[in-house]
Amino acid sequence: MKEYNIAVVGATGLVGREMLKILSERNFPIADLKVFASSRSEGKIIEFEDRKLTVEVVKEGCFEGIDIALFSAGSDISKEVAPLVKKAGGIVIDNSNAFRMDKNVPLIVPEVNGEALNDHQQIIANPNCSTIQMVMLLKPLADSYGLKRIVINTYQAVSGAGKKAVDELIEQTKAYLNKEEIKKENFNHQIAFNAIPQIDTFLDNDYTKEEMKMVNECKKIMADEDLAVTATCVRIPVIFGHGESLNIELNSTYNINDIKNIFANTKNVELIDNPAQEKYPLQIDTENNDNILVGRIRRDYSKENTINLWLTANNLRKGAALNAVQIAEYLAEHDML
Amino acid sequence: MKEYNIAVVGATGLVGREMLKILSERNFPIADLKVFASSRSEGKIIEFEDRKLTVEVVKEGCFEGIDIALFSAGSDISKEVAPLVKKAGGIVIDNSNAFRMDKNVPLIVPEVNGEALNDHQQIIANPNCSTIQMVMLLKPLADSYGLKRIVINTYQAVSGAGKKAVDELIEQTKAYLNKEEIKKENFNHQIAFNAIPQIDTFLDNDYTKEEMKMVNECKKIMADEDLAVTATCVRIPVIFGHGESLNIELNSTYNINDIKNIFANTKNVELIDNPAQEKYPLQIDTENNDNILVGRIRRDYSKENTINLWLTANNLRKGAALNAVQIAEYLAEHDML
CATH class of the missing domain: 3.40.50.720 (NAD(P)-binding Rossmann-like Domain)
Structure with missing residues (x-):
């Protein structure tokens, strides 16, 4: 070899x-x-x-x-x-x-x-990490139904900002619990027990770089310049694993069980979708898992040909x-x- | 009196x-x-x-x-x-x-x-707390532009689940930091350094009760049965203050500065929207604030007449x-x- x-x-x-x-x-x-x-x-x-x-x-x-x-x-x-x-x-x-x-x-x-x-x-x-996770699920949907529009909301881990950011979350958390002063170096706002609706710096269009990375990289990877994509990226006090909520408008009708089957049969994607047993993807479950975990797949009754889903993945590994x-x-x- | x-x-x-x-x-x-x-x-x-x-x-x-x-x-x-x-x-x-x-x-x-x-x-x-926060912003938009469809994603604090839930987040966080066993009683999954994409129990349509509360209560309060609404509700490890990301399709064209002005002039709503200074609503800022904080207001370039925005509010007080x-x-x- x-x-x-x-x-x-x-x-x-x-x-x-x-x-x-x-x-x-x-x-x-x-x-x-x-x-x-x-x-x-x-x-x-x-x-x-x-x-x-x-x-x-x-x-x-x-x-x-x-x-x-x-x-x-x-x-x-x-x-x-x-x-x-x-x-x-x-x-x-x-x-x-x-x-x-x-x-x-x-x-x-x-x-x-x-x-x-x-x-x-x-x-x-x-x-970008959050883009990789997402396109792994968009590809099989594009192949079967075609994609029209995606509304992205992310729930991103601090490890996406590096080791110092992880340390800062831990230190701020300890300080909060001990009622000590919360020190900020890597994040511009407190991240312990708080969410920050800003990842990377702002662009002239008032989106963050992270949000426009998701929009632009998605179009390039999917080779679809006309794909409609919008994103809101939020940092939450989670250490490892990014969560994403996607609202996806398809180009054709679908059966929700077919979509679940497609994901169940997609390589490196793992379907975890059992509401009765309260099973769905969690960020803590991505620690030793290289798959994209997808669940909470459901019809969006507000718009035809549209679904909601939730995914998590290890942002440092597959991401x-x-x-x-x-x-x-x-x-x-x-x-x- | x-x-x-x-x-x-x-x-x-x-x-x-x-x-x-x-x-x-x-x-x-x-x-x-x-x-x-x-x-x-x-x-x-x-x-x-x-x-x-x-x-x-x-x-x-x-x-x-x-x-x-x-x-x-x-x-x-x-x-x-x-x-x-x-x-x-x-x-x-x-x-x-x-x-x-x-x-x-x-x-x-x-x-x-x-x-x-x-x-x-x-x-x-x-x-419901998350509904109250949202309709406070939807009302002035409905009055000025009319509403067509809303895609909701929430970032909800544990205090919405009561005092025991707050205690559980704190205890789990301490246990995590001390590398001790994480005990679950109020939440079905670990909430410390994790997000749970389930609030309240699941309904037959695979939405949670919390999600359908937001959909149905929104229509009732706005007195608009035809309003298209879909929601994904997620619990995050924040103690006080719910965050929400709304993607709102209006019934008519808009100027983004007009929308900011409308919110700036809405009673009990506070506009915090200065990307250049990295200012936007945070959950920790709702502790002593009874207003609905709104920011990150921006044009959604993926769909005409549509905007994205981010809001936070005190879930125990206004909520x-x-x-x-x-x-x-x-x-x-x-x-x-």
């Missing part, structure tokens, strides 16, 4: 560590493995199976011989470092927002639009690291490396 | 205590004040201004001379006890679900449909106790007692 030289850039972050874990879990065929992070972490040792990897900082020539570089270090680093990988002949799979809407960059969820990998220029973008590794797997399996 | 004999049934609960607090804050003209609760609390003393009130249990004849009885003790108690108040000649303002959809019972938010109090049979229903007291005030001011 062919083995590949892999680099992980941003290897000490929440997503980077998850990338390494998933590469190991899924036995990705690795020859050489290099790990990069900021100078703060330089020289740190990361254990990977029986290897001891020394954290390096990116410098000229460091990507020589690398087949795939998995990036999760933020947009600025991606823009700066991706050209070095390209120059060295490797492929970047980038988890940041830097290249997602670039026409020359495929934006990929392998189960949804893997075939778009046939045409790339050494940079491949991993979509980020796992999807990136799956892209690498797709490239390897289709001899694209 | 005329004074009234008041009873509070369920006086030791979260909402009951808030009712007493609000009666005092707003100087409701009280002659006699009686407080009722279950036998567990019988004989307890509740201080109300300079009065010391002894908690009684309901028994035959206990409502003699009572003008208004404010109920917040659950549907079963309401159904059992309301007839006693009626028999004694008093008026019930009931915070439970027992009578809300009864055709002979007005369902009132004073700012929205106070005039419906002209016709009652001694029982008046206080709407319950305050609205009930406002109904009593309306009756008093309009010589209906």
Whole structure:
């Protein structure tokens, strides 16, 4: 079996560590493995199976011989470092927002639009976490019924904002319980026992970047510029796992049980929909689950051809690291490396 | 000034205590004040201004001379006890679900449909908390543009489920932080650092009672049976204050600044909408605020004549106790007692 030289850039972050874990879990065929992070972490040792990897900082020539570089270090680093990988002949799979809407960059969820990998220029973008979860469910609906309009509301975990954000939720929660002062650094408002209807910064149209990522990335991945999509993204005091409520208008009539069956038979999607037993997807159930969990599927009686549903998924794995590794797997399996 | 004999049934609960607090804050003209609760609390003393009130249990004849009885003790108690108040000649303002959809019972938010109090049979229903918050914003929009369809997503606080639910969130949170076992009694799933997409029990149509309350109560209060409404209600680990995301399709074109101005000039509604300064309604800001806070008002580019907005309000005050007291005030001011 062919083995590949892999680099992980941003290897000490929440997503980077998850990338390494998933590469190991899924036995990705690795020859050489290099790990990069900021100078703060330089020289740190990361254990990977029986290897001891020394954290390096990116410098000229460091990507020589690398087949795939998995990036999760933020947009600025991606823009700066991706050209070095390209120059060295490797492929970047980038988890940041830097290249997602670039026409020359495929934006990929392998189960949804893997075939778009046939045409790339050494940079491949991993979509936003909440977008990945959603399109995994939109694809089978689009195939069977066609999609007209989607109204998205998210219930997003703090881990989507990184390790410091998780620590801040924990620290604020302790402070609240101890009646101490609540300190804010990563979030602009208190997140403990509160919801913040803002993820990322605001754009001129009064939507947040996160909301417009969901709208624009959804259209690109679904290859449907006319798809009507609107989003409200809200951060809630949950540590892991994003929840999403979707109101989906289809292009044709449907039978609700058919839709449940479609999801039950969609790869990497898990139907959890039993109101009588009060079973439905929960964010805490995504911790050790790589599937998109879907439930609360019901007819929207306010509008024809429309349904409501609720989904949860692990925002760090399928929402980020796992999807990136799956892209690498797709490239390897289709001899694209 | 005329004074009234008041009873509070369920006086030791979260909402009951808030009712007493609000009666005092707003100087409701009280002659006699009686407080009722279950036998567990019988004989307890509740201080109300300079009065010391002894908690009684309901028994035959206990409502003699009572003008208004404010109920917040659950549907079963309401159904059992309301007839006693009626028999004694008093008026019930009931915070439970027992009578809300009864055709002979007005369902009132004073700012929205106070005039419906002209016709009652001694029982008046206080709407569901999340419905009250919402219709306060729908009314001015209906008046100016007409309403076509509303897609509701809620982000509801645990206090809507009572004091024990609040205690459970706190206890589960402490247990999580201390890596101890998480115990569930009031919630069927873990609520600490998790969201539960179920409030109240499920109906045959796979919606929850809470969701159908929002749909049906909204139509009744807005006096618009044809209004298209769909709801997804989610409990999140917030203690006080419900958040709601509304996608509202209007019947006519609009200018987004006009809508902001309408809300800025609506009584008991407060516009907090400044994306540049990252200001918008938060649940923690509803603690000492009786207004409906509205913000994140923006054009929905996916559908003509449609907007998105976000609101928060104090679920125990305007969402319950305050609205009930406002109904009593309306009756008093309009010589209906």
